[in-house]
Structures are given as C-alpha cells and as structure tokens.
Amino acid sequence: MPQMSMIEAIRDAMDVKMGQDDDVVVYGEDVGYFGGVFRCTHGLQKKYGSHRVFDSPINESGIVGTAIGMGAYGIRPCIEIQFADYIYPAYDQIVSEAARLRYRSNKDFTAPITIRTPCGGGIFGGQTHSQSPESLFTHVSGVKTVIPSNPYDAKGLLIASIEDNDPVIFFEPKRLYNGPFDGHHDRPASNWSKHPLGDVPEGHYTVPIGKASVFSEGKDVTILTYGTMVFVAEAAKKETGIDAEIIDLRTLMPLDVDTIVESVKKTGRCMVLHEATQTSGFGAELSAQVQERCFYHLEAPVVRVCGFDTPYPHAQEWDYFPGPARVGRELKAMMEAV
Known part of the structure; x- marks a missing residue:
C-alpha cells in the first residue's frame, strides 16, 4: 500500500x-x-x-x-x-x-x-x-x-x-x-x-460521509474533535495519562450522533475541541447534542476548548490555537469534578 x-x-x-x-x-x-x-x-x-x-x-x-x-x-x-x-x-x-x-x-x-x-x-x-x-x-x-x-x-x-x-x-x-x-x-x-x-490504498474506495471514527479508545473522558485538533487531543492524552476516547468526527454535517452518544455514555465526561472561535462555533452544537442525549450519564459539565473570541491574531497564532497544555489542564479539571 x-x-x-x-x-x-x-x-x-x-x-x-x-x-x-x-x-x-x-x-x-x-x-x-x-x-x-x-x-x-x-x-x-x-x-x-x-x-x-x-x-x-x-x-x-x-x-x-x-x-x-x-x-x-x-x-x-x-x-x-x-x-x-x-x-x-x-x-x-x-x-x-x-x-x-x-x-x-x-x-x-x-x-x-x-x-x-x-x-x-x-x-x-x-x-x-x-x-x-x-x-x-x-x-x-x-x-x-x-x-x-x-x-x-x-x-x-x-x-x-x-x-x-x-x-x-x-x-x-x-x-x-x-x-x-x-x-x-x-x-x-x-x-x-x-x-x-x-x-493510502490505490484506486477507488470511499469513506462514508456522516460516519465518525474512534481515533483512540478510552474510558475516562470523550473528546469530540476533527481536523488538526485530533492530534492535539492525542498529544494531551499522552502527556496527562488520562485515558481519553478521541472521536474524529470527520463529517460535521451530517453528524454521526450515534457514535458520539455511545462514547459519552461509556465515559461519562465530554470535551469538545476545535480551532475555530468558541462563541457560536460548531462545539456549541456538539455540546447541546450531548447535553440533550446524555445528561443522566454525565459526571461533569461538557467543556469546550476552542480558539478565543477575537479576530485571528497573526503574531500570536500559536497562543490562539488550543494546544496540548490547555487541553491537558481542562482534562485534569474534568477528572477532578465530582
């Protein structure tokens, strides 16, 4: 291959x-x-x-x-x-x-x-x-x-x-x-x-639109993410030692709600992670879906880790991106929540 x-x-x-x-x-x-x-x-x-x-x-x-x-x-x-x-x-x-x-x-x-x-x-x-x-x-x-x-x-x-x-x-x-x-x-x-x-296989194959991927299995917390942030989540998981299940959504619309619900019900905690600005970002929709469908399984509030609500900063873009350190801090706080 x-x-x-x-x-x-x-x-x-x-x-x-x-x-x-x-x-x-x-x-x-x-x-x-x-x-x-x-x-x-x-x-x-x-x-x-x-x-x-x-x-x-x-x-x-x-x-x-x-x-x-x-x-x-x-x-x-x-x-x-x-x-x-x-x-x-x-x-x-x-x-x-x-x-x-x-x-x-x-x-x-x-x-x-x-x-x-x-x-x-x-x-x-x-x-x-x-x-x-x-x-x-x-x-x-x-x-x-x-x-x-x-x-x-x-x-x-x-x-x-x-x-x-x-x-x-x-x-x-x-x-x-x-x-x-x-x-x-x-x-x-x-x-x-x-x-x-x-x-990557040669020739024709398809990945179905509307189906998420379990990028990394875990039992402590679910991280819903996509694109570049999949690897930020992976780095934070390794650095903190927290057994996070990382869901690579792959398709935002249509959204694979079934995979999300199955994972959150298993872990009891959920983080939403994306690079875009937080307010009215896609993480708000993800948070609402989890809250509506998994409320009685949650052991902590759903947490969003996103870009800041500011015009894109050229000189400080690496501070703007969610990085492993910021994701790791939020993961630890979620695990301490009772």
Whole structure:
C-alpha cells in the first residue's frame, strides 16, 4: 500500500474520479498549469487537458455559480477555493442556490458539486489565510460539511464527496497537508517534513460521509474533535495519562450522533475541541447534542476548548490555537469534578 501525504491523497482522489468519469472537472484559481497554491492539483491538467482542469478568474462567486450550473446540467465539478477565508463572496451562491436546488426543483435538478478549500492556521498566513468557518455551513440545510484529519480519510471522503449528488464543502486543514504533526507547535511551513503521513490504498474506495471514527479508545473522558485538533487531543492524552476516547468526527454535517452518544455514555465526561472561535462555533452544537442525549450519564459539565473570541491574531497564532497544555489542564479539571 503506497504512503501519501494529505496533498498527495487529495490529488489521487481527483485523479481516480477523473479517470473514471469524464463528467468530473476541476477548476479554481491557479489550479491548472501551476497546480494550485498547495500543489493539490499538480499534474492533473497535463494528464486530462485544459478542458477538464483549468484556471478561473479571481471570482469566488463566479467559481461556485458556474459549478452550480454545471451540476444542474449533469457535470460533477470539484472546485477549489484557494483559502477558506476567500469563500465568503460565494456564500450566497452556496446557501441560496446550491443548497436549495434539489428541494426547490422537486429533484428535477441537483448540485453535485464539491468545494475544496484549505482551512485553519499554522502557516503564518495572518488573518486572511487562516480562518476556520465551518460552522457557517453546518447551519445550512442541504449542504454537507467534511473535514478529514489524515490521508486515508481525505482520499476516501473526497471520492465520496465527488460522487455525492448534493453540495459538499470539503475543508482541508493546512497544518496536516505536508507531513507529520505531533500536536505541538509545529515548524514554519518552509521546514515542514515532506515525508509521507499514512498508508493510502490505490484506486477507488470511499469513506462514508456522516460516519465518525474512534481515533483512540478510552474510558475516562470523550473528546469530540476533527481536523488538526485530533492530534492535539492525542498529544494531551499522552502527556496527562488520562485515558481519553478521541472521536474524529470527520463529517460535521451530517453528524454521526450515534457514535458520539455511545462514547459519552461509556465515559461519562465530554470535551469538545476545535480551532475555530468558541462563541457560536460548531462545539456549541456538539455540546447541546450531548447535553440533550446524555445528561443522566454525565459526571461533569461538557467543556469546550476552542480558539478565543477575537479576530485571528497573526503574531500570536500559536497562543490562539488550543494546544496540548490547555487541553491537558481542562482534562485534569474534568477528572477532578465530582
């Protein structure tokens, strides 16, 4: 089984689907000849031609709007928004058109589009290249929201997303793109390891949308998390010695509530961990789900560990991120609660 970085796994997923289905097209800013700012589409234009892999104008609303039209016509666009921070001009197209097309047309038309976009910090990109806006999309009925944490899941989930008949927002954590990450303060992007991150099967396979993964089993406390924070949780577990069960949600919408409930009922404690701002973040929904479904099994209040409620701080981004030390302190406090 070949080993791949997340970038390579994402590229391989698009390659597999483009080889299988002539209706799959890839486009976005700089994704053609250049191969994308993170090189996720490198070599695809040369292999499939500029009629299937091509550059778009710097117009996110136009990128998504044309994809919706293509999808209604029967094409399956896999488009790239260069950074999640750039997706806001396309928000109306996603919410008002893509999310509603199948419903408002009584299934006469669908929007089988996949919107790939890098999210989160860790590359010293500042306020306009480091945001985590996933909760803005989990609130929208008709849109699916996916965030993988490893190459195997990234490839399988991306193939599943491209094959899905509804619009999927596919967030790609930038800190996990190129190499191993131990949950601590990573190195600058120029020094990131280029070594493979995980085993990825060749050819076609899918990871089901809407199914969480038990990343690490445990009995003391459940940590609900996704993306980069999976590895922060793992580091905190190792450092504290607390036997935490780490649930990698993988898909935020649809949400695998059954796996969450099963774990929390077993451990009796729950932490919600994500990089995005705390207030109105997706952790609030997770906390509510646990409170409503597991109240009589809880031995301590549900705890949220998240980014701070402040505009993204460029110079202090490593203080903004939840790290193993902050997660560890909260884990210890939860275990002391009676």
